[in-house]
Amino acid sequence: MEEKNFFDKVYEVAKQIPYGRVTSYGAIAKYLGAARSARMVGWAMNNSLTKDVPAHRVVNRVGVLTGKHHFDGSNIMQQLLENEGIPVKENQIVDFQKYFWDPALEL
DNA sequence: GCGGTGACCAGCG
DNA sequence: GCGCTGGCCACCG
Numbered sequence: 001m002e003e004k005n006f007f008d009k010v011y012e013v014a015k016q017i018p019y020g021r022v023t024s025y026g027a028i029a030k031y032l033g034a035a036r037s038a039r040m041v042g043w044a045m046n047n048s049l050t051k052d053v054p055a056h057r058v059v060n061r062v063g064v065l066t067g068k069h070h071f072d073g074s075n076i077m078q079q080l081l082e083n084e085g086i087p088v089k090e091n092q093i094v095d096f097q098k099y100f101w102d103p104a105l106e107l
Numbered sequence: 108g109c110g111g112t113g114a115c116c117a118g119c120g
Numbered sequence: 121g122c123g124c125t126g127g128c129c130a131c132c133g
Contacts (some may be wrong), residue, residue, distance in 0.1 A: 039112090040117085055114085
């Protein structure tokens, strides 16, 4: 029961991302105990797009909206982040480290 | 049932 | 200092 798959864990963590905060694939992967599996985290986000998971709050380790291309429009991901008070410039989050939320650190 | 792929990250040359 | 390769697990064809 508690032993969910990697995907399910990613969904749970992504859902726990607080408002106005962002995290990285590596942070989630590391929290799950597999920092080297960050690739799969991104793939999980791809499936999370059809779920209630705020995938727009998840970016790479440098704060770049790598997955924006997977959203409906082109700047949808950026609009969502700015709507939460997170400044985004050139598909990159400004002061990313300031808004960075580490699940392994706060959970 | 098997092989390839995927929104990445970190180490090594 | 920069560039490339390896690694991890689940889903798609």
